[in-house]
Amino acid sequence: MGSLRLRQLKEKIQLKGDEEEHEQVDSWSNRDLIPLPPSRRTWGWFHFFGYWTLNSLNVSNWQTPNTFLSYGLSVGQSMMVIVVGKLLVTFFSTLIAWCGLRWHIGFTVQNRYTWGLRGSYIPLLQRILLNFIWCAIQCWNGGRLIAVCITAIWPSFAKMHNTLPSSMPTTTYQFVGFVLFWVLSVPFLFVRPEKFRLPFLITSIYCGLGMLSMMIWSLSVAKGVGPLWTTGQTIPENSSWNLHWLEMKGINQIIGGIAAGITNGSDFSRYARSPKNYVLGTVLSAWVTGVLVSLVGLVVTAACQKIYGEVYWNPPDLLMRMMDSGEGSSKARAGVFFLAAGFALTGMFENVCGNAVAGGIDLAGLFPRYLDIRRGAILTFVAVWVCQPWQLVNKAATFVSVLSSFSVFLSPIMGVMVVDFYLLRKGRIQLSHLYRTKDTSYWFTKGVNWRAIPAWICGWAPTIGGLVVTVGGSSSPPRGLVKLYYMAFLVGFFVSGTVFYLLNWIFPYPGMGEYDEVDVYETFTPQEAASLGVVQGNEPQMLNGIDTDSEHGKLQHETIVEKTV
Template sequence: MPLIQRVRNAVQLHGDEDKHEKTDSWSNRDLVPLPPARRTWGLFEYFGYWAISALNISTWQQPNSFLTLGLSVGQTMGVIIVGRFIVALFAIVVAWCGLRWHIGFTIQNRFSWGMRGSYIPLIQRVMLNFIWTAIQCWNGGKLVCVCITAVFPSFASMKNTLPASMPTTTYEMVGFTIFWFCSLPFLWMPPEKYRLPFQVVCIYCGVAMICMMIWALSVAKGVGPTFYTSQNLSGDWSINWVMLRCINSLIGGKAAGMTNGSDFSRYGKSARQFTTGTFLCLFIVGTLVSFVGLVTVSATQVIYNEVYWNPPDLLMRMMDEGHGSSKARAGVFFLALGFALTAGFENVCGNAVGGGIDLSGIFPHYINIRRGALITFFAAWICMPWQLVNRADTFITVLSSFTVFLAPMMGIMTTDFFLLRKQRVRLSSLYDLHGQYYYTYGFNWRAPLAWICGWAPLIGGLNATVEKETVAKSLFELYYLSFFLGYFISAIIFYGLNRLFPLPHLGESDDLDMFGTFTPAEAKFMGVAPADDKISDNGSSEKVVYADKLAEPDLEY
């Protein structure tokens, strides 16, 4: 056998055919609908999944970006409450397909975009995951630097051995490298077993944030002037437009996680636990973290006569003011480690694993979740986050504004699943190039057309915001509503195109559970014959065997 062929056979993935884990150009073990044995996520897993995205630096800093635009504290918290509620609502709706059919974002797009057309949203997601993984590693590295400095104070004065052309220092590179290597082992953990890390990270970081707030309030003997900031608008923008801009910004920051929600909702044991865990965390925990950050920053302003919205900067100041005492350094280490743990596992779960799932959809023969996550993580070095974060403020602004492209994508996904297909999907065709979702040469032209129509009117405002240009006010107004406009424009156009040019077989599903996806109770609810049944010649199902099954699931669809 030629060497190339032997290498190819060695790296190709192989699944258990008896468990419907066929591996070919469109399928592998991590892409097929998840069977009951792999659906291990309950209320706490979903609470933990969204908690790690709430218990982080960006959520802590969120009030700052709104206050600097001229909102009062009350208006800022109002924006956060409304924005968080909308995020929770859309996160549940977008992920519903994964709950019902146990397929992820990678597969879900095949029935909307076509088998080959699904690569369009997939490639966007892969690139986003590469870049956000790199940036999160860089930000996590700064927290590692704080931890090391708390243990070895001389680390902060480390000599910079890097050339002046590099926009970073040896100090920062050491933190980045350590954070990257410490995160690497968690990539070997399958998503089914995330319960323990979720527990440790959420409890540790939550307690650390509360302790930080209590300490600040105790030393300052109350909240400081930042907490009583009144409205201070500048320019010709009304308060209503400023608040809409802030709500849109808040939603945009969560758009990437909302888009691929079905990648993780497919692991759910029940719809009730998914919706409860998701809503409680995204709405309540996210709001509370922003409030805790606001109170802590306001109180520390009294202590240090300066406002520190960036936790690593605040922690370093706390250590300096403690004159390097063991007590001050121990406290700073405890707090910085909490933020670092959250940043690390959020990066692994939300970015690296998400990128792994998307890469698996592009190269099913060779890439599964673990291999894809490793590729995404190694790409952090290629992306050079020290260049992106320390130099390219404009680039970061563009990434944060990517909701312009993601919102139309979500509009297509939800309109197709709920309104056109009535939540019915033919699973077998999602893994067959020439099945019902082949459309025209593998593309459903309606989807890219509706998607472009969703973001095209918003590009002018995005470009003006990034380049800080003076353009017509109406372009900014469109951009400040980009999530809602992009979502509903694409949704309406996609719906209209499908009515004008209807597709055959909408709302159809398989008669038999070909992948062993459903328990008997689920199969009955979905109207398909269980995997233990066979279809007779006359089209009716005949019972073959009914062995002991899992407990009947909570089917509140």
């Protein structure tokens, strides 16, 4: 009886798919994992502009210049690092996302032809772990903005009595803001990626205007910028690091900070109507908007230094100061409310899009029978409570530092992905082989391509020592280790890519560079099929010299399709 009920429950919660749309549900496939058909590719250039704008219009990007000024760099040097870093982010994100633009599959499936169907769980599990933890941390940080909004309405909220036990490293004030941010974010989980245009439009305009308003107000009140704007180079003469190494450290930090988003770029690029839409939206936002937000943050902070006599890099702290912790005028509190709400709204959708939805796609790759994007996103959001961000942010500072440096492990994954797709496979893959374990080129050895594992390890092995001594706060760390760590992203990317290429050259395997000659999943438009040399299954064509208009040709054509499927 128990086994019968369990079987009935499994059948009830198992996903269903439209077989006519090739949405088969099994251990490797469901509707959100198959190559996207043209009908679901709805993203134009503004979608990608909005996607990257979410990453730009946030608190961490606003604070970026502070990090480099604290290294001793001048304002001009700090902005130069930001310009170069954002340009490299744009380049690497486009490089990784091209597979999704060409073949319309996401990161979850993309890794199957590189790591093997079972081996793909290695990068997948890393991404899932990051999605869980970053989703939790962003919910906590967003909660601070919600707390500012509440204080703007009810000033007494900021002075409320702490009712939480001393064992919890937080206060009731912070915890209430976190809970409300989490609850208000939940409705976004039910918006499918195909329908993201409106949220992108609202959040981009709202937060963008809010940031510009802060800059105009601060410059108007201060009648110019403060001394922070003219900060020159302050690297001590006895510093063990010269200007160029500090700039390299900054560039590596910018790329590493968004490495998780770069790695799974195909999850969203596959929704593009055309590659030019992705490129245009990414360049305009990831690079241009990203640099402008950092510049606005620097201008506002410098002007507010002149107004308040202190430097406020963190927007929640600055907003509280602007309304005197709720004791300011009603006009000041109203202005702060709308500004904080803009930051919070952007933070909500950025978290849902960049962490929850991305986590949903990755979880769907682990349990395709039972999890799609929506269910996986909900599960990722529920995991926020398991991660307990109040412990991570307020107590485990070292853990958060390690998490921020996780690009040490992600950049080698990217290096392997790029070399495999561009150099080894020449941009060609067999889509139908990505969803089965028999008669496939991507099963390798018991489902694992062993070549990817040592290549990945060789990428992070040289830089892990620098991560350990840096996070550990060693007073005199070995310079060689630290230098490698300052170049961790580039070292990991190129070392792993090179090793993977050599291993495939020494130990080649069949099927490299082959592709399906028939559009099995009806993925491509006629123009795409023609450029790829793929025959669309619903059109009479010449296939390997076979005239599919003839009866004999049709029989041969059907045989080829059956073998491909």
